[in-house]
Amino acid sequence: MTRAAVELLDEVGLAGLSTRRLAARLGVRSPTLYWHVKNKEELLDLVAEAICADAIHIDEGLPWPDQLISGLRQFRTLLLAHRDSAALLRERPPTGPHRLGHIETTLGILLRAGFDEEEAVAISQLLTAHVLSSVEGFTSRNPPKGEAPGRTGPSAESLESHPYLRRSLPAFGRVDAAQVFEEGAEIIIDGLIQRIERRSP
Secondary structure, eight states: OHHHHHHHHHHHHHHHOOHHHHHHHHTSOHHHHTTTOSSHHHHHHHHHHHHTOSOOOOOTTSOHHHHHHHHHHHHHHHHHTSTTHHHHHHHSOOOSHHHHHHHHHHHHHHHHHTOOHHHHHHHHHHHHHHHHHHHHSOOOSSOOTTSOOOOOSOOGGGGTTOHHHHHHHHHHHHOOHHHHHHHHHHHHHHHHHHHHHHHOO
16 A cells, blocks of 8 residues: 555655555555545655665765765655655654664764754754755756756856856756755764864863
8 A cells, every 4th residue: 555655656656646546546445544644644654764764874984975966866865766755754843763764873873973952953953954945946857858948047248247146047947956965964964063173172
């Protein structure tokens, strides 16, 4: 059932995922499905857990910044495999063992690095938000073959009073979601390193 729900998410997206559609896909009546899931919220929780089922493997022999970036990359890869996965994780709080395990991994890295509990929680939430935004905030700039390209942004002529934006306009077409993720993660982790180093005697 959960596998069918994940497949349905990939096909119709989060807005289209429903117990009614899942029941139709499984060839059962909706009341039968409610023997397994009480409501749509419980269904979404099962799907979120399934998406995050693969463990994130961290080499604790690496320096903690390398452990962090490795975990972030693995988490992002999990989400990129499924449509609307980031939106789903934003909508449903983590309650199952897989999602809680990912949080546990991140908190462990941060606490061992020397951050206190409040800092570790705040940093963990920041890192999660960064990964989610890097997954859901971008769409392909290349339309399917035969489809007319949409508007990608303002023209240079419309930016006469914005010289820095006009100067940077070509770069908008070169920067993709993966680069934004990597740049953002590097900036965040560099800041964390500096915070720890300032505490060193």
